[in-house]
Structures are given as C-alpha cells and as structure tokens.
C-alpha cells in the first residue's frame with residue numbers, strides 16, 4: 001500500500017490519479033507510477049498529469065530523484081494512445097502533441113536523478129519515457145522495448161530519434177528505427193538501450209541500490225553536467241514546438257497514415273481472438 005505513512009507524501013489520490021506520485025521526504029526520492037490500465041497508453045489526460053507531476057517534483061527542493069514505474073503489472077507503457085491519433089480532429093491532435101512535448105521536456109530536462117523501473121512491455125512512447133531517464137533497469141523475460149513506429153506506418157519524430165541516438169549511437173538507431181525493432185531485455189542490454197537486466201522482483205531493489213550511487217554525487221555538479229549533455233536536443237524541440245505540433249497533426253491526418261493506423265488497431269484486436 002502506498003502513501004499511508006509518514007514520510008510519504010502523495011501528489012495524487014490513490015486509486016484515482018492516472019499518474020501516482022509518492023514522495024519520500026526522508027530519502028528525497030519520488031516514485032511516479034503510470035496507472036492507466038490495461039496498458040498505460042498515453043492519452044492527453046495522462047500526459048498532462050505526467051507533465052504537471054514532473055513540474056511539481058522539479059520545483060520541490062526536498063526532491064532529489066525520481067523513479068518512473070508502472071502501477072499496472074506486465075506493462076511499463078504501451079506508448080502513445082493510438083486512439084488519440086486515429087480518427088481524431090486536428091485541434092485534438094495539436095493539444096495531444098503539446099502535452100507530449102511538455103511531459104517529455106519536463107522528463108528529459110529534469111534536474112532530478114531519473115531512473116526507469118521497466119517491469120513490463122515498453123514500446124514506442126513507453127521506450128521514449130524510459131530512454132529519457134538517466135538510468136534504466138529492465139525485468140528479464142518476455143517483455144520487449146523499442147521504438148516500433150514504422151510498424152504502425154508512422155515515423156518516430158526527430159526528438160525521439162535524437163534521444164535514441166544519444167542512448168545507443170547512430171548505427172544501432174538507424175537499424176532500430178527503420179525496422180521498428182522491438183528488443184528483449186537481454187538484447188536491449190547488449191546494445192545499451194537499458195543499463196541493467198534483473199528478475200522482475202529485483203527491478204525496484206536494483207533501482208534503489210543504483211540510486212544510492214547517483215545520490216552520492218553533489219547535485220549542482222551532476223545537474224550542470226546533465227544539462228550540458230542534453231541541452232542541444234532539448235533546444236532543438238524547444239525552438240520549434242508549434243511547428244512540430246502542426247506537422248504531427250498534418251502527418252497523422254493523411255489518409256494513408258489513417259489507413260495504416262486502422263489496420264494496426266485491427267491487428268491488435270485480432271491477436272486476442
């Protein structure tokens with residue numbers, strides 16, 4: 001049970017919020033759990049909640065680190081909610097994209113130590129969130145991670161690509177993006193997409209152990225270093241947010257893209273029958 005005792009502080013109502021934040025003010029570590037069953041797909045509401053939660057944590061001077069995790073067993077996040085992109089309106093698409101941009105700018109640009117506890121599948125937008133953290137621990141076994149956009153007939157935006165380039169380098173990114181590759185935890189480890197692979201039950205303890213190393217470093221020096229490493233990629237999006245949102249809405253509205261998304265949704269449903 002979360003948020004029942006001192007020193008925990010909740011920023012969301014347990015059982016209600018789609019983004020649950022538990023802040024341990026003794027350790028300075030917040031745990032942010034995505035909570036949108038069945039698969040934590042990221043719709044406008046979740047992305048808005050996530051963006052606000054990240055902003056609040058960044059402003060909380062007692063907070064030094066954040067663990068990004070899931071409250072839904074077997075899933076980290078299924079990525080963007082495809083239904084936000086299928087048969088939507090241009091206005092909704094723009095609002096949705098702005099919320100994604102803001103949540104991502106908040107996460108990738110966070111002054112906190114950020115760690116992803118990947119205890120389930122993590123395709124596309126889920127992989128983006130994980131890659132945007134400083135460190136990734138993934139559960140061994142059947143779960144997969146990767147930017148699979150091309151398999152949906154869509155294209156990973158330039159800032160998804162930039163984050164992947166910074167994580168696994170040019171050659172692996174080129175293959176991963178063209179193929180829309182999904183990797184097992186062991187494969188992800190071998191290309192540097194995740195930093196550690198452990199049995200499911202050990203993901204959280206491993207993250208907590210790793211955090212101790214990171215929190216030994218004085219914050220100011222670490223933050224200056226992180227900012228210097230990430231500034232170029234952040235500025236590239238910051239300088240063209242509106243153009244990027246408009247481009248997304250135009251691209252996603254194309255008939256050919258809508259047909260591809262419709263076919264992909266049907267294939268997801270067919271898998272179940």
Ligand SMILES: CC/C=C\C/C=C\C/C=C\C/C=C/C(=O)SCCNC(=O)CCNC(=O)[C@H](O)C(C)(C)COP(=O)(O)OP(=O)(O)OC[C@H]1O[C@@H](n2cnc3c(N)ncnc32)[C@H](O)[C@@H]1OP(=O)(O)O
Pocket residue numbers: 038039041074077078079080081082083121123124125126148149152154155156157158247248251252268269272
């Ligand atoms: C030049 C470029 C310029 C601009 C850019 C333009 C375009 C690019 C835009 C955006 C980038 C996109 C990023 C994304 O994140 S797209 C989303 C990609 N995600 C996926 O492909 C994941 C699909 N899902 C799965 O593979 C499985 O669901 C999963 C392995 C995650 C879990 O499997 P499980 O067996 O546990 O669950 P299911 O039974 O499959 O699913 C339950 C339920 O949920 C629905 N579902 C799944 N994923 C999504 C999703 N991402 N969005 C919405 N709904 C989703 C699934 O259909 C089931 O629904 P139902 O049948 O009604 O129960």
